[in-house]
Amino acid sequence: MRMKVVSVTAATIVATCAAGCLESPEAPHEVVVYSSVDEIFARPIAQQFKNETGIQVRLVPDTEETKSTGLLNRLMAEKARPQADVFWSGDPVRAAILKSRDISEPYRSPQADGLPVRYSDPQGHWAGFSARARVLIYNTSLVPETERPTSVMDLLDSRFRGSACLANPLFGTTSMHAAALFQVLGEVNAREFFTRFIENGGTIVSSNGEVRRRVAAGDFAIGITDTDDFNVALRERKPVGIVYPDHDGIGTLVIPNAAVLIAGAPNPEGGKRFIDFLLSPETEEALAHSAAAQMPVRSGIPIPAYVRSLTEITPMQVDYDKLADELERLSNGFLREWVTRHSR
Amino acid sequence: MISPAVLEQPGHWRSLGLVSVLLIVISPTLPLLLQAFDWSWSAFSFGRDFVAAILRSVIVAAGASLCALGLGFPCGLVAGLYRFPARRLMLAALAVPLLMPAFLWAIGLSMLRIELGLSRNGFLSGASGSIWSFAALATPLVVFAVLVAVRLLPGTAIDAARLAGGERAVLRYAGYAALPAGVTACLLGGILSLSDPGPGQILGFSGVATQILISFSALYDFELAAQQGLVTAAIVLLAASPLIWLVARHLTLALLPREVRLMEPRSSRTADWAGPALFGVTLLMALLAPVAGLAQPVLSELWLDSVVTTVARTGGNTLFYSAVAGLVATASAVPLAICATRVASLRASLLAGLLLILVLPPAVGALGTVLMASEAPVWLDPIFRSRFTVAAVLGLRLTAIPTVVLMRAIGSAPASWALAGALHGVPLLTYLRRVLAPFLAGPIFMSIALVALVATADITTVLLLQPPGQDSLSIALFTVMANAPESMVASLCLAYLLLGCLVIGALMFLMSLKGRLPRVGR
Amino acid sequence: MNPIVQLKNIAKEFHAVEIFRDISLDIQSGERFALLGPSGCGKSTLLRLIAGLDAPTNGELWIDGQAASLAGRILLPAHQRGLAMxxxxxxxxxxxxxxxxxxxxxxxxxxxxxxxxxxxxxxxxxxxxxxxxxxxxxxxxxxxxxxxxxxxxxxxxPKLLLLDEPFSSLDIANKSHLYAVIRRLCTDFHLTLIVVSHDPLEAAALCSHAAVLERGRIAEIGGLQALLRNPVSETLREFVAQLPVPTRKESGAPARSEESN
Incomplete structure (x- = not known):
């Protein structure tokens, strides 16, 4: 009896290991996509691509919520022999980092024709499409209409003393926002913004999702987050309001998605087809109608009523290609020290 | 023919075996560690901020360890010595937190705090909140380690204690005997917390794990991260070395001659209320409070379709990763425990080595493996880029857990068993197969189960190593967290918990078929 | 007749602590031999050396005319020595x-x-x-x-049976019965018997010859009856002194208490 148990256990172990080892890592007619866009938005697009082309998408999604080391690290470590064909980045900064480390390959998609050039890499390493924006989210139960914020500088105002929050500016889109503020406001003013934020009792939280959760729950009155995060709270009928900040000032930071072809990708043709699909007007429309509520960067794409058109807001004037360098400098310097000092 | 007597004799094979298996266990981390040594040491590794972060983390880890010991030790002791109502059910429930990534518990606590209207700077946030999150995960480790240690005690020793001073003496004797196992488990729990930045990020506490995360995810500087991991490990090992030496000396407790009967738990009127009360408090802290915060949004909407689709897509992978991780960790732990158990200095060195691996963030091993895979030829992909790779790296990192359990179990086996085998010409393999393996079956089973549960909660390794499209349920759950409606996230969390409960229930059923776990004789 | 077990100047140390030294002893085939001594005198260690479970630090050990162990080395593995324990x-x-x-x-x-x-x-x-x-x-x-x-x-x-205080926890009835079983088995199977015991009575029930180990040396050796009659070692003298008079006579020991009176 014991022999049987041992034999069955051994056979199971061997079989499971064999099943794990022998699977084909890369079957034909499929494309491997790493994505820092939240899975809930990325998977339907991948499915749509499969429906239209018959090419299977093996999606590896990422999220800043897990507080884990992310896919960008994986792409860097895989540089010698990549597994991914495409990196679908939620922002252009990660795409620019890949470019700076020779992990991306230039690709000019025929679908990029209608896309504004300011949202794409001049050398074609990444192409921007559907965008989110960095917005102010506030709790309507805690902030009366008369005190509604209009600018990111309102986070420094005494009426929000001790009740404003900001995601960790070393990670995610908040890091890009921080770099953009340094680019637009200049070193001195940007540093002052961060310093005064703390002086005003501001709190650093872990992510934009956390900003949304805690403002919606009334733990904070106001915070800065992304439009897709805000839209989730809105759909859940949370008592939240949105402000596209600095309409009359520095403008609102627009964060386009970026499609990147990986250098040395195992299936570059499949990758290019997927990028073509991402950059198509249909994908921009689909993302606008999804819960992500993303703004098409092309003009003339039909959008639902709850999605702002880019023409309705004042986009912050930033050089996206240079944000990665700015961010690297800040992450090694001011921002790192600021976060370390002010995280409890 | 190799004689089983070697198992009881000193010899170079012990150190050689130990080093060889440890090299395999540590191999995923080697690429980054070697790079770290090759690189000029940065101020970030030694700067005041970094050292202060280590100190803060050590304080949180120590706090979590002490809480886990304070709650888990009495629970394990009482559950090992006595029968009381719903004992099995409560033990099963206490295994659930092992499944959960600490940051999810932190989110639960954070939501609970808001629900209760407590202050942002109160005890449910910051360092104290982090201590709570980590303690919730370390407590079950302590409970199960103490439980196994108590159940391996000789029945006559328990009887003698009972005769000498009643139940108080029994508790004192069993407590003293199980303390090294409990302390080791809480040490493991505390050290696991050092490499996890999650709860700190959620609850507003910045420790060393956050610093390392910044190096990885904000600076994309693997070498710096590995270097910081090493510095942390060195400081932690230095600080913990007296404790490691102490527990290594007392971890093994050989049965006395003629002891072939192990203790049996018995009923007690006091335990009938004290057991459920102790477990009630522990479950409230380690399970119910965080779950209450997490599950509250489900009341508004249950996303059954999403749950079914996600579970169907990822369930198989999740089980595969967890089960094979358990097998790999235990398979590594068996030779390690055999090599080290009989020599106190080897036990201490082994514990130190395994704790070093635990201090390093999981990303060090995962990215090290990715680097090796990228340099390796394509034909090695089944080893470096398969589902097995994910499970193996998960398991190797957690080798410390089964090693502690198995050292305790092997230490309980009288030396004369192997010597009798040697006298009768029983070949080593026959002895291992027919005598030692059945004796260790219970602890081995428990080791596999513990590692499988803890491995399920590891997100980083699966995220960095999964073959594209082969994600696990925990990855699926956490990649939808950012922008999925709270009710959907809560539904998935509950599904995850329920599946975990099902697996734990199945494991306990299997154990009950097999009879009591650690068993010698009747 | 060749001895089945021969110890020549055997010494054993553990972590530089001497357990015994210069132990020389011949045990003849078919003999029933007791190793007596107080707890901790090293008699069980000596039995382990004979069994081949440990090597002596010094000296030679021969089993059935074959070199079995030398200083620090086991030449004949335990299971090839034709013994059981x-x-x-x-x-x-x-x-x-x-x-x-x-x-x-x-x-x-x-x-x-x-x-x-x-x-x-x-x-x-x-x-x-x-x-x-x-x-x-x-x-x-x-x-x-x-x-x-x-x-x-x-x-x-086996040709040689080694018993390491195996009956110390048994009641008298069980012990007596087992003594009889062992004596019968030794006769039936022509066994040589080596018993380690701290109890001279137990030794007397099973063995004809004995050696007494004290402070790492053999204090006395010979026929058990003779040893009990004229004890030299502390172990036997104390043992004999505690015996009630009739038992002493039965065991062959001198009525020393009477002499002292």
Missing amino acids: VFQDLALWPNLTVHQNVELGLAGTSLARVQRRERAESALSACRIAELGGRKPGELSGGQQQRVALARALTAE
Whole structure:
């Protein structure tokens, strides 16, 4: 009896290991996509691509919520022999980092024709499409209409003393926002913004999702987050309001998605087809109608009523290609020290 | 023919075996560690901020360890010595937190705090909140380690204690005997917390794990991260070395001659209320409070379709990763425990080595493996880029857990068993197969189960190593967290918990078929 | 006649602590020999050296005319010495049944499975526990466990049987019965017996010859009756002094208390 148990256990172990080892890592007619866009938005697009082309998408999604080391690290470590064909980045900064480390390959998609050039890499390493924006989210139960914020500088105002929050500016889109503020406001003013934020009792939280959760729950009155995060709270009928900040000032930071072809990708043709699909007007429309509520960067794409058109807001004037360098400098310097000092 | 007597004799094979298996266990981390040594040491590794972060983390880890010991030790002791109502059910429930990534518990606590209207700077946030999150995960480790240690005690020793001073003496004797196992488990729990930045990020506490995360995810500087991991490990090992030496000396407790009967738990009127009360408090802290915060949004909407689709897509992978991780960790732990158990200095060195691996963030091993895979030829992909790779790296990192359990179990086996085998010409393999393996079956089973549960909660390794499209349920759950409606996230969390409960229930059923776990004789 | 066990200037140290030295001893084939001494004198260690479970630090050990151990080296492995041993803690394998315990004791032989089974059954019968074959050690009484250990030792048909204080925890009735069993088995199987004991009475019940170990040396050696009659070692003198007068006479010891009066 014991022999049987041992034999069955051994056979199971061997079989499971064999099943794990022998699977084909890369079957034909499929494309491997790493994505820092939240899975809930990325998977339907991948499915749509499969429906239209018959090419299977093996999606590896990422999220800043897990507080884990992310896919960008994986792409860097895989540089010698990549597994991914495409990196679908939620922002252009990660795409620019890949470019700076020779992990991306230039690709000019025929679908990029209608896309504004300011949202794409001049050398074609990444192409921007559907965008989110960095917005102010506030709790309507805690902030009366008369005190509604209009600018990111309102986070420094005494009426929000001790009740404003900001995601960790070393990670995610908040890091890009921080770099953009340094680019637009200049070193001195940007540093002052961060310093005064703390002086005003501001709190650093872990992510934009956390900003949304805690403002919606009334733990904070106001915070800065992304439009897709805000839209989730809105759909859940949370008592939240949105402000596209600095309409009359520095403008609102627009964060386009970026499609990147990986250098040395195992299936570059499949990758290019997927990028073509991402950059198509249909994908921009689909993302606008999804819960992500993303703004098409092309003009003339039909959008639902709850999605702002880019023409309705004042986009912050930033050089996206240079944000990665700015961010690297800040992450090694001011921002790192600021976060370390002010995280409890 | 190799004689089983070697198992009881000193010899170079012990150190050689130990080093060889440890090299395999540590191999995923080697690429980054070697790079770290090759690189000029940065101020970030030694700067005041970094050292202060280590100190803060050590304080949180120590706090979590002490809480886990304070709650888990009495629970394990009482559950090992006595029968009381719903004992099995409560033990099963206490295994659930092992499944959960600490940051999810932190989110639960954070939501609970808001629900209760407590202050942002109160005890449910910051360092104290982090201590709570980590303690919730370390407590079950302590409970199960103490439980196994108590159940391996000789029945006559328990009887003698009972005769000498009643139940108080029994508790004192069993407590003293199980303390090294409990302390080791809480040490493991505390050290696991050092490499996890999650709860700190959620609850507003910045420790060393956050610093390392910044190096990885904000600076994309693997070498710096590995270097910081090493510095942390060195400081932690230095600080913990007296404790490691102490527990290594007392971890093994050989049965006395003629002891072939192990203790049996018995009923007690006091335990009938004290057991459920102790477990009630522990479950409230380690399970119910965080779950209450997490599950509250489900009341508004249950996303059954999403749950079914996600579970169907990822369930198989999740089980595969967890089960094979358990097998790999235990398979590594068996030779390690055999090599080290009989020599106190080897036990201490082994514990130190395994704790070093635990201090390093999981990303060090995962990215090290990715680097090796990228340099390796394509034909090695089944080893470096398969589902097995994910499970193996998960398991190797957690080798410390089964090693502690198995050292305790092997230490309980009288030396004369192997010597009798040697006298009768029983070949080593026959002895291992027919005598030692059945004796260790219970602890081995428990080791596999513990590692499988803890491995399920590891997100980083699966995220960095999964073959594209082969994600696990925990990855699926956490990649939808950012922008999925709270009710959907809560539904998935509950599904995850329920599946975990099902697996734990199945494991306990299997154990009950097999009879009591650690068993010698009747 | 060649001695079956020959110890020549044997010494043993553990971590630089001397256990004994210059132990020289011949045990003849068929002899029933006791190693007596107080607890901690090293008699069990000496038995382990004879069994081949440990190597001496110095000296030579010969078994049946063959060099078995030299300083720091075991030349003849334990299972090739033609001996069996009953350990102080019996060392029964708890997960195996009584029958399996005894049968696994034949693992070192080249017997076929059927023959092994037969030998195991015959050993169990010889020890009068044939009906317990299906039970596990934990389900047996102390006396039954002793018999299982004895059966396992005998099943390999050794020339030399080593007993390491195996009966210390048994009641008198069980002990007497087992003494008779062992004496009978020694005669039936032409066994040489070496018993380690701290109890001269137990030794007297089983053995004809004895050596007394004290402070790492052999304090006295010879026929057991003679040793008890004229004890030189502290161990035997103290033992004899405590005996009630009739017992002393029975055991052959001088009535020293009378002399002192």
